[in-house]
Amino acid sequence: MPYIPHTPEQTQEMLKVVGVASLEALFQDIPASMRPRSFNLPDGMSEHAVCARLEELARANKTDVISFLGGGFYDHHIPAIVDALSSRGEFLTAYTPYQAEASQGSLQAIFEYQTAVCRLLDMDCANASVYDGGSALFEACMMAVRATKRSRLVVDECLSPIYRTMLATYTTNLQLELVTVPHGGGVSNVQALVDAMDDRTAAMVVQNPTFFGTIHDYTALFAQAKAKGVVSVLAAYPVLQSILKTPGQMGADVAVAEGQSLGLPLSFGGPYLGIMTCSRDLVRQMPGRIVGRTVDHQGRTGYVLTLQAREQHIRRAKATSNICSNQALCAFRAYVTLCVLGPQGLARMAEDAVDKAHYAATRLAALPGVRLLADAPFGNEFAVVLPKNAHEVVDKCASRGLVPGFPLGGYYAGMEHVLLVACTEKTSREQIGHLAEMVGGML
Amino acid sequence: MIPDDLLYTKTHEWVRMEDDEAVVGITHFAQSQLGDLTFVELPKVGDTVTAGEEMGSVESVKAASEIYSPVDGEVVAVNEELADTPEAINEDPYGEGWMVRVRVTGGQPSDGLLTPEEYAELLEE
């Protein structure tokens, strides 16, 4: 009986204390008619056997490929200290810090996380995380809906299609109107976004860098939104945010981000991290847990979960959100990553990735018939138009151990020839050389 | 703690009629149930309110409660001080802790408000 410490004698003694004859007698409330029709599970396995089985499954995945996949999810280096600290049982095996006196470690770590992401994004307030970048965007839109009492959401088509499909799903039953403003060849169509905002619009949502990797300054757009009473929502990329003009500087009301790039492995899609920040006047609309600083009766500084009256366990059907569990340990990893890299380390990571992406773009654009999708500034990711179907090129390259990027035909109509290519600081110039040679050989 | 010159609601708001205007707050009982208040959300001047419908909310650390308008009318004044000092509602619910002043439609409060005696009975239950 793995992980059950009872000896047979103890079991008998305990049953006697309870006053029943057998373990089975404890389940007398479940009538015979409700007992399982089957419970046909395999026999238990030893720890060794389970590990061997999972090692076998892990080997069935092919990860020793050169990959230029990104799309908002990037293979940045994870400092070893992140694993060391996040595996400490005091954090790993704690619950949500409802008992503040016994949870000052978690609470102060979250408070410092909130501080770090606010400084990174240049925003006033942060929560302790939501599930991922997409659910963060949805929650940001709902903040806007509550704050403005309006029901229309204007979304840039340059926003990740993954997030746009999530938004469409989440808003299905909510009597909200979702308006998508077409992109202008891999960049935001700012004038169209301005025109799309009306007096029923709650939120206007853009992403920087865009899904295509292009970089914008949305200051003027956000000013227009403000003039129309619309909440500006920006989805950011934390690593690049160390060098890019910030959401706060641009005047965003809510800034969210997928935090995966900060110390979280790609892990086939999760667990990731929804970073959520906002301006001070919107903080009461922000869902999820928030840590605040206070004092105890002796005047000692301490930290507590605060503004809980917004949350489901108190306000139930009228809560700002139904969120309960969040991604606290992922936020903790991001926090350690931000601390150990510091401003200089994070900026190096970003600048190196940007530099390598520009080298890759130059090499690819030099191939016959290949051009960049947008003539616009970009960061560590860019879209190229190939002279043939990008899916075919990817398939052929992949079979030779190199994934040259992500083909966009499935996400954007008319983009069957477009390939989205990402670099990180881990990408080598040699790998970029292979990329150019292999793609060139396919054309 | 139930002043006899006020009218009350079943949801623990109080009303003081001053000519055709109603001053509204929450009762001593309501604030004592909620505990130390940390936040008050009130309608804006010019908003229309309807008897029995939500017009704001109050929060403490462990509870939140909606405030329901006792009357139909238009908000003519809001106690802006409460944004910074919600504790005024705890300390002086019928005075400094007043919330809004409403110009009552038709000049009269709607039926269904409780007298002090009726409200006292409600609390007994």
Add this chain to the structure above:
Amino acid sequence: MRTIFAKSVPGRAGTLPDAPAAPAAAHLPQDLLRPAAPRLPEVSELDVMRHVSELSRRNFGVDTNFYPLGSCTMKYNPRFMEYVASLDGFTKLHPLMAQLRGAGHFTQGALEVLYETERLLCEITGMAAFTLHPMAGAHGELTGVMCIAAYHRDKGNHKTKVICPDSAHGTNPATAALAGYDVVNIASVDGMIDPEHLENALDDDVAAVMMTCPNTLGLFEHHLDRIVALTHAKDALLYYDGANLNAILGKMRVGDVGFDVVHLNLHKTFATPHGAGGPGAGPVGVAERLAPFLPISRVVKLKDGRFFLDYDYPKSIGYMAPFYGNFGVVLKAYAYILRQGREGLTRVSEYAVLNANYMRKRLESHVEIPYDRICMHEFVASAVAQAKRGVKALDVAKALLDKGHHAPTVYFPLIVKECLMFEPTETESRETLDRFVDDLIDILTLAESDPAALQHAPHTTPVGRLDETKAARDMILTDDA
């Protein structure tokens, strides 16, 4: 304890990556760049190690303390599961890899994990199909209720309401509201859903009844078959909140008894760590008639034994997660299920229930147990008598911290006054339970003789009771506020 920001020394470097060949300004116009670096801490790696290690000593976890937090299933988190989730073959796998037509074979191991976990969860619960996409319990609730909404829409039913008992977790009504429904609360009678109350509330507008079984009082619902029949008679669906599944593994399968939708909390029953609040995972299982509405993608096994992601479900509610859910968490739960097997999982529930009843029995002459009968994996006590002498449930909870135990859940469920809710889980030994009960009895005895001594507990923790009102009024949410 000072913050890491207070320890920052300008110019001190942490763990630096290589310097770039060219700065960002070589590639990007100045007006797109931030004028000053973010004010992140400038500290050494050792500074971070010391700071965070010190933080860790200011925390209770299952690893360090008994943690009988009701409704949260704080059982031991076996470490081989961490090893499994850290294997390179999983951590280095980019989720978009599975969406490349020609590279599907790159992710066969991961897809097999998803497929097999779904199958195992189907067998454990008796449901027809599962999705692993939901990223937490409440997220699973939302997924499940959205499937219910889609089912009714597809049938042409016009339904506007969801029924929750007053003992429900707050996430239930919050979820129903987020899925566009009005919430109807029904009052419990003797700790149970009352079939007559339910019948009165069940009209043709009701889309679903959400319930937890055993409920949040730790009691098995006596009228379950009635509830199922009443609900289905109105073409409403029955939702099972899986927070308390740890009580019934191998003893009842929710699919067999008529539930239509269930979410599970892998971070509770299946032993994945709570991580100070997450990540969890909230897979959702459904009956056959609801399977077409599950989120996409779905994992499918082909005749030749290969796995692929299928997006061709036109009635699906759509995309709840960016990819396939919290895969790293699913991996751990999969490993846990394999390790336990049929016999092990059955024992989990038997011993979880034994431990709860043993504690209840040992406590019953010292504190009021409002529903003092055989309970399932948890039970509630009420400190009403102690509160009359000035010692509230909160004071008892804080005094337990001083004895080195995490507190039980307090003031939930809402229907029990001065509620203390205990869930010991199966992984705790009799010795631990005895020590806890002895300490709790000492506290309850002290509550009689010297109530004032408890009103300021705890004393042994890094800070005493914190001023939560001040926190909410001041709203100092960052080191800059």
